[in-house]
Amino acid sequence: MGHVALRELTKTFEKDGNEIVAVSDLGIEIEDGEFLVLVGPSGCGKSTTLRCIAGLERTTDGEIWIGDGEVTDEKPKNRDIAMVFQNYALYPHMTARENMSFGLKMTTNLSSGEIDERVDDAAEMMGIEELLEKTPGELSGGQQQRVALGRAIVRDPAVFLMDEPLSNLDAKLRASMRTELQDLQQKLDVTTVYVTHDQTEAMTMGDRIAILNAGELCQIGSPLECYHYPDSRFVASFIGSPSMNFIDGKIEHADEGATIRTSAFEYALGEETVDRITDPVTDVVLGIRPEDIRVATGADDGIRADVSVTEPVGERTYVYLDIGDVSCTASIPGDSTYEPGETIEIVIPEDRIHLFDRDTDEAIL
Numbered sequence: 593m594g595h596v597a598l599r600e601l602t603k604t605f606e607k608d609g610n611e612i613v614a615v616s617d618l619g620i621e622i623e624d625g626e627f628l629v630l631v632g633p634s635g636c637g638k639s640t641t642l643r644c645i646a647g648l649e650r651t652t653d654g655e656i657w658i659g660d661g662e663v664t665d666e667k668p669k670n671r672d673i674a675m676v677f678q679n680y681a682l683y684p685h686m687t688a689r690e691n692m693s694f695g696l697k698m699t700t701n702l703s704s705g706e707i708d709e710r711v712d713d714a715a716e717m718m719g720i721e722e723l724l725e726k727t728p729g730e731l732s733g734g735q736q737q738r739v740a741l742g743r744a745i746v747r748d749p750a751v752f753l754m755d756e757p758l759s760n761l762d763a764k765l766r767a768s769m770r771t772e773l774q775d776l777q778q779k780l781d782v783t784t785v786y787v788t789h790d791q792t793e794a795m796t797m798g799d800r801i802a803i804l805n806a807g808e809l810c811q812i813g814s815p816l817e818c819y820h821y822p823d824s825r826f827v828a829s830f831i832g833s834p835s836m837n838f839i840d841g842k843i844e845h846a847d848e849g850a851t852i853r854t855s856a857f858e859y860a861l862g863e864e865t866v867d868r869i870t871d872p873v874t875d876v877v878l879g880i881r882p883e884d885i886r887v888a889t890g891a892d893d894g895i896r897a898d899v900s901v902t903e904p905v906g907e908r909t910y911v912y913l914d915i916g917d918v919s920c921t922a923s924i925p926g927d928s929t930y931e932p933g934e935t936i937e938i939v940i941p942e943d944r945i946h947l948f949d950r951d952t953d954e955a956i957l
């Protein structure tokens with residue numbers, strides 16, 4: 593059983609007489625067999641959370657459960673976990689086979705025949721049968737990471753804990769290893785907690801993602817839930833690339849519907865949209881994703897915008913726009929071309945907008 597529960601987990605550090613709250617009151621339930629990604633900007637507490645689950649850090653407060661047992665004060669070796677690090681952490685003087693079997697030799701009573709069998713199975717799974725007699729110095733970064741993953745697999749743990757395991761690999765290898773890791777996780781059906789600061793990695797790999805900021809959990813949900821229904825401006829800006837556009841405005845209500853007045857344009861809201869607003873604040877931030885902006889020359893409801901820069905990235909082109917004193921980005925199909933200096937019209941579809949309370953940053957639509 594690889595169910596993992598973090599209950600009111602808090603971890604503080606003491607540095608130069610100051611208390612640093614790395615993780616604050618974190619509550620997360622991770623299902624057996626789930627692939628959960630912890631994501632957030634540098635310093636948000638991802639690694640500390642993972643290290644607490646592993647038992648490499650003592651928690652300051654709260655509880656950690658793995659399966660049916662509380663492990664808050666257990667030693668790492670009693671937690672039935674296997675950890676994979678960014679820097680592989682292989683023993684340099686040992687061959688790949690020795691690296692993969694070392695943990696089993698130390699912590700189990702398996703015979704050397706049984707250990708060899710497990711190593712051979714894991715090596716086959718990772719496609720590294722030919723590398724087993726080589727030392728880490730003779731292997732590429734990608735091959736070392738395969739050995740490190742193989743070493744985790746042979747342990748047959750209840751939980752895999754992975755801390756940015758792909759971040760030392762080049763972009764192409766990272767993309768292919770992502771898919772491979774996901775396939776592997778599904779095949780093995782082992783609960784996995786995976787730390788990354790890369791939102792693309794989080795979006796593509798996780799069954800669910802937990803977005804952290806400043807030690808706190810901002811939102812947890814499926815990647816698409818977090819993309820379509822961000823709870824806060826922070827989550828909205830962190831998930832999605834290029835980032836969501838945010839435009840300050842004030843709502844003025846009328847008999848039917850309402851108008852958002854920004855410094856550059858007015859945006860009419862229909863009654864149905866107004867009914868869905870959860871908090872009747874006046875100062876709002878209008879959010880629209882670059883890929884939701886339509887360019888529609890001659891549209892009745894278009895907003896005039898000046899093209900400042902275009903950035904073709906292949907399938908899409910990013911168009912940087914000035915609408916009066918408001919800057920925003922549109923992501924349009926790569927085959928459409930606009931020139932810097934050109935004036936175009938854009939449409940912001942009402943069913944695609946987000947609204948945030950400007951004071952609290954919480955989503956109100």
Ligand code: ATP
Nearest residue numbers: 605607612614633634635636637638639640641789
């Ligand atoms: P990154 O992506 O940069 O690794 P992170 O989200 O994993 O960041 P953590 O490494 O968990 O963040 O750090 C969270 C906070 O705790 C940071 O402010 C960090 O400086 C602090 N911190 C982490 N470990 C220690 C430590 N051993 N002593 C003091 N402060 C620490």
